[in-house]
Amino acid sequence: xxxxxxxxxxxxxxxxxxxxxxxxxxPALHGDQARLxxxxxxxSPYLKELISREADWLAPALTDPQTAxxxxxxxxxxxAPDQLKPGLRRAKRQLALLSGLCDLAGAWDLMQVTTxxxxxxxxxxxxxxxxxxxxxxxxxxxxxxxxxxxDTAGGLTLLAMGKMGAYELNYSSDxxxxxxFDETRFDPDDFYEARQxxxxxxxxxxxxxxxxxxxxYVFRTDLRLRPDPSxxxxxxxxxxxxxxxESLGRTWERAxxxxxRPCAGDLKAGADFLQTLRPFVWRRHLxxxxxxxxxxxxxxxxxxxxxxxxxxxxxxxxxxxRGGIREIxxxxxxxxxxxxxxxxxxxxxxxxxxLRALAAKDWVPQDVCDQLGAHYVAHREVEHRIQxxxxxxxHRMPQSxxxxxxxxxxxDRDPAALLAQTKARLQEVHELTEGFFxxxxxxxxxxxxxxxALDSDILARxxxxxxxxxxxxxxxxxxxxxxxxxxxxxxxxPAEALVALDGFLAGLPAGVQLFSxxxxxxxxxxxxxxxxxxxxxxxxxxxxxxxVFDAVIGGSFFDDWPGxxxxxxxxxxxxxxxxxxxxxxxxxxxxxxxxxxxxxVHHLRGLIDAATAGAQxxxxxxxxxxxxxxxxxxxxxxxxxxxxxxxxxxxxxxxxGAGRINALSxxxxxxxxxxxxxxASDGPRPLATRPYYARLTQxxxxxxxxxxxxxxxxEVDMRLRPSGTQGPVATSLESFCQYQRNDxxxxxxxxxxxARVVAIAPLPAAAGLAQDIAAFRRTFLAAxxxxxxxxxxxxxxxxxxxxxKAPSGPWDAKTxxxxxxxxxxxxxxxxxxxxxxxxxxxxxxxxxxxxGWLDAADAAELQRGYDLFWSVQTAARxxxxxxxxxxxxxxxxxxxxCRSTGYADLAALEADLTARxxxxxxxxxxxxxxxxxxGHDD
Numbered sequence: 001x002x003x004x005x006x007x008x009x010x011x012x013x014x015x016x017x018x019x020x021x022x023x024x025x026x027p028a029l030h031g032d033q034a035r036l037x038x039x040x041x042x043x044s045p046y047l048k049e050l051i052s053r054e055a056d057w058l059a060p061a062l063t064d065p066q067t068a069x070x071x072x073x074x075x076x077x078x079x080a081p082d083q084l085k086p087g088l089r090r091a092k093r094q095l096a097l098l099s100g101l102c103d104l105a106g107a108w109d110l111m112q113v114t115t116x117x118x119x120x121x122x123x124x125x126x127x128x129x130x131x132x133x134x135x136x137x138x139x140x141x142x143x144x145x146x147x148x149x150x151d152t153a154g155g156l157t158l159l160a161m162g163k164m165g166a167y168e169l170n171y172s173s174d175x176x177x178x179x180x181f182d183e184t185r186f187d188p189d190d191f192y193e194a195r196q197x198x199x200x201x202x203x204x205x206x207x208x209x210x211x212x213x214x215x216x217y218v219f220r221t222d223l224r225l226r227p228d229p230s231x232x233x234x235x236x237x238x239x240x241x242x243x244x245x246e247s248l249g250r251t252w253e254r255a256x257x258x259x260x261r262p263c264a265g266d267l268k269a270g271a272d273f274l275q276t277l278r279p280f281v282w283r284r285h286l287x288x289x290x291x292x293x294x295x296x297x298x299x300x301x302x303x304x305x306x307x308x309x310x311x312x313x314x315x316x317x318x319x320x321x322r323g324g325i326r327e328i329x330x331x332x333x334x335x336x337x338x339x340x341x342x343x344x345x346x347x348x349x350x351x352x353x354x355l356r357a358l359a360a361k362d363w364v365p366q367d368v369c370d371q372l373g374a375h376y377v378a379h380r381e382v383e384h385r386i387q388x389x390x391x392x393x394x395h396r397m398p399q400s401x402x403x404x405x406x407x408x409x410x411x412d413r414d415p416a417a418l419l420a421q422t423k424a425r426l427q428e429v430h431e432l433t434e435g436f437f438x439x440x441x442x443x444x445x446x447x448x449x450x451x452x453a454l455d456s457d458i459l460a461r462x463x464x465x466x467x468x469x470x471x472x473x474x475x476x477x478x479x480x481x482x483x484x485x486x487x488x489x490x491x492x493x494p495a496e497a498l499v500a501l502d503g504f505l506a507g508l509p510a511g512v513q514l515f516s517x518x519x520x521x522x523x524x525x526x527x528x529x530x531x532x533x534x535x536x537x538x539x540x541x542x543x544x545x546x547x548v549f550d551a552v553i554g555g556s557f558f559d560d561w562p563g564x565x566x567x568x569x570x571x572x573x574x575x576x577x578x579x580x581x582x583x584x585x586x587x588x589x590x591x592x593x594x595x596x597x598x599x600x601v602h603h604l605r606g607l608i609d610a611a612t613a614g615a616q617x618x619x620x621x622x623x624x625x626x627x628x629x630x631x632x633x634x635x636x637x638x639x640x641x642x643x644x645x646x647x648x649x650x651x652x653x654x655x656x657g658a659g660r661i662n663a664l665s666x667x668x669x670x671x672x673x674x675x676x677x678x679x680a681s682d683g684p685r686p687l688a689t690r691p692y693y694a695r696l697t698q699x700x701x702x703x704x705x706x707x708x709x710x711x712x713x714x715e716v717d718m719r720l721r722p723s724g725t726q727g728p729v730a731t732s733l734e735s736f737c738q739y740q741r742n743d744x745x746x747x748x749x750x751x752x753x754x755a756r757v758v759a760i761a762p763l764p765a766a767a768g769l770a771q772d773i774a775a776f777r778r779t780f781l782a783a784x785x786x787x788x789x790x791x792x793x794x795x796x797x798x799x800x801x802x803x804x805k806a807p808s809g810p811w812d813a814k815t816x817x818x819x820x821x822x823x824x825x826x827x828x829x830x831x832x833x834x835x836x837x838x839x840x841x842x843x844x845x846x847x848x849x850x851x852g853w854l855d856a857a858d859a860a861e862l863q864r865g866y867d868l869f870w871s872v873q874t875a876a877r878x879x880x881x882x883x884x885x886x887x888x889x890x891x892x893x894x895x896x897x898c899r900s901t902g903y904a905d906l907a908a909l910e911a912d913l914t915a916r917x918x919x920x921x922x923x924x925x926x927x928x929x930x931x932x933x934x935g936h937d938d
């Protein structure tokens with residue numbers, strides 16, 4: 001048994017006689033319950049009528065309201081088809097009376113009231129539509145369907161929209177629904193007949209619910225939220241609706257679908273349909289353009305409904321007026337549209353839940369969330385009291401004193417206090433929400449005098465760029481341009497920065513979203529100017545991938561690096577959200593680009609140094625390979641079965657193996673597999689182990705390198721595999737070990753010093769394989785070797801590298817005597833000649849000292865040189881994508897290069913580079929000559 005109604009407040013009767021008349025109908029009531037009924041009936045003619053019609057039922061219902069509520073629902077489910085109309089209407093009377101009294105007494109909070117109303121509405125819709133479908137099936141009006149299809153309404157789903165979708169129905173609410181049917185349930189030749197039947201069922205359901213009879217009505221139904229309602233039938237095929245939203249859907253329809261949920265009929269078909277609409281509703285980028293759309297909708301509502309003008313409470317529309325319920329809903333839904341595509345936690349249907357989710361992710365300040373939430377509840381309470389008086393779908397406060405007094409009595413308030421409190425709430429809601437949207441009448445931007453340093457000819461060609469050709473893009477940009485130019489003029493070299501910005505704008509394919517982003521977040525303009533004035537690589541990348549600015553708004557963009565494990569978990573979440581293989585690959589590209597951009601910006605802004613940036617770039621690449629490998633295997637296994645044996649491992653080689661790459665590095669990899677005793681895979685189209693792993697490797701490389709809508713992840717180089725380009729793309733563990741022991745050249749042993757397993761697939765089967773590869777590498781490299789067996793070949797390799805490519809100048813820190821590749825070669829030799837097993841340059845140089853080949857001072861000089869060269873090389877790749885040209889580097893690039901390397905100016909840096917190249921080259925040459933390794937063939 002439930003609890004008797006808990007009365008926390010009692011309404012006062014506007015007309016005491018009416019209250020006493022109503023109470024006389026229910027003599028079983030005493031005490032506070034009697035005063036509750038008398039107060040309700042004395043202010044509300046509608047409640048008075050309900051009490052008179054349900055007097056016998058009321059006393060036990062108030063004794064145990066939860067049991068009474070469950071009884072109403074059970075009675076509805078048990079209704080025979082010919083009793084639907086009277087039965088549903090009596091149930092509605094009982095529910096309205098019970099929920100109204102529990103609301104007035106404070107026994108149920110707002111969400112309990114609206115949830116009870118909503119659950120009753122969806123139950124009525126479900127019972128009514130299934131009764132209609134059953135009747136059509138019995139009459140053979142739905143071809144191919146049988147009585148077994150009644151439980152799913154023959155594929156017809158009712159989507160609850162608006163307040164019904166969010167469990168927020170008000171006391172006298174219409175119910176907004178969209179009715180769709182799954183056309184795949186019918187033979188194509190029967191489509192038109194089936195659609196005719198679904199339309200008839202929908203119309204009949206609406207009649208059952210909304211027609212007024214002697215018993216009243218159940219719910220007014222509104223189906224106008226469907227696509228293009230003036231020309232489409234009340235029940236549409238899902239495929240037709242999907243086509244509409246993909247091609248013609250508007251922002252207000254996206255907002256409407258935030259609250260959409262299947263509520264009756266075929267719930268699974270409805271859920272599947274909403275899943276297909278997810279890309280339409282939830283954009284993958286931060287959608288700040290939605291702010292202007294929402295603002296335009298607000299203005300249209302004010303114009304059409306006459307809710308603008310001064311704020312006066314008598315006659316004020318609590319829903320659509322200034323500071324009303326819709327303002328809070330728009331504020332919440334627009335922010336959800338902006339960020340919900342990137343964060344699923346921001347997608348609650350309910351307004352209060354939506355506000356709380358936004359506050360939890362810092363999209364709304366917590367105090368604003370608390371204030372708007374409290375005002376929302378208070379507004380809805382007033383709205384319910386307005387509707388209780390006459391069961392009218394109105395949201396306007398009464399204009400007469402008597403009318404306001406009735407509302408005040410139902411709330412146990414003094415009329416003057418109610419008016420004052422309501423006005424204060426409306427004003428505060430208006431102030432809290434209005435600033436988020438564009439102002440009603442934005443002031444005209446006064447023409448600005450262009451700073452002398454800025455070339456007017458450049459600005460004159462901007463309207464011809466793709467991003468500025470649309471009227472809306474141009475309009476937003478014109479509002480943005482004064483601030484943009486003002487910040488440009490404050491840079492060290494305004495003319496240079498303008499040219500860089502011009503290149504960025506010219507490369508933009510579209511501008512509305514990006515310009516809206518800047519308008520809503522002006523702090524991003526400084527970052528843009530910083531980037532375009534410093535890094536041509538990042539600026540060019542931004543032109544093609546401006547959505548990565550979304551990551552900056554996320555709140556954690558400038559936090560510390562999360563580390564490999566946390567990154568892997570984040571990527572796993574991204575992959576889990578996508579069901580299609582190609583969308584998983586594209587989602588990975590988008591995710592990777594954002595983190596790649598983040599590293600570049602952190603480096604550009606001096607938050608991390610070049611060495612840290614290199615380690616983060618490498619770690620990101622490892623996470624991407626490790627995250628995609630199981631996805632590729634799963635996709636490949638659908639045709640050819642799971643990997644035979646222990647699976648495969650991906651070895652990072654070169655800079656990736658050493659754990660340090662730059663912004664534009666290729667990835668050097670080798671794939672090693674272990675088939676065990678298996679001869680072939682077990683799948684629909686089995687493959688022998690060797691072609692299986694060869695094709696699986698090709699699939700993995702394609703997943704990394706293919707150019708898709710979000711671009712490319714990485715270039716991949718597999719030339720370091722056994723036998724180079726002539727060998728198979730995947731090598732068995734046995735063959736790999738045999739080749740290294742018996743057939744590999746010294747340069748291949750040198751390359752092995754940097755090898756490191758970065759991914760395995762599948763998990764956990766390949767974990768043992770990874771351990772065996774690491775053990776083989778460790779044991780093989782630890783084997784004693786004489787300098788005579790290694791250093792002559794090292795010298796020859798050095799000579800061949802010098803002959804193949806000369807350095808392009810002093811800013812080419814990679815190629816040439818005494819530069820990066822030269823030092824890396826010596827470090828790799830140091831690993832082979834010692835017991836060192838580390839993959840990086842530092843470990844190798846320590847090995848040269850441990851084996852007695854170099855002294856500690858020379859090794860330290862090489863390390864210092866390498867660190868400087870790496871800083872120059874990494875900065876060069878970020879600034880220009882190639883070797884630096886001091887003549888075209890620009891002021892911003894020069895400042896960044898000096899800041900990154902710790903030098904006062906370029907001249908000092910160039911001088912020190914030249915000197916260090918020479919010193920490092922002399923150390924390496926002398927070390928080889930001491931061992932008699934000249935590097936020349938005999």
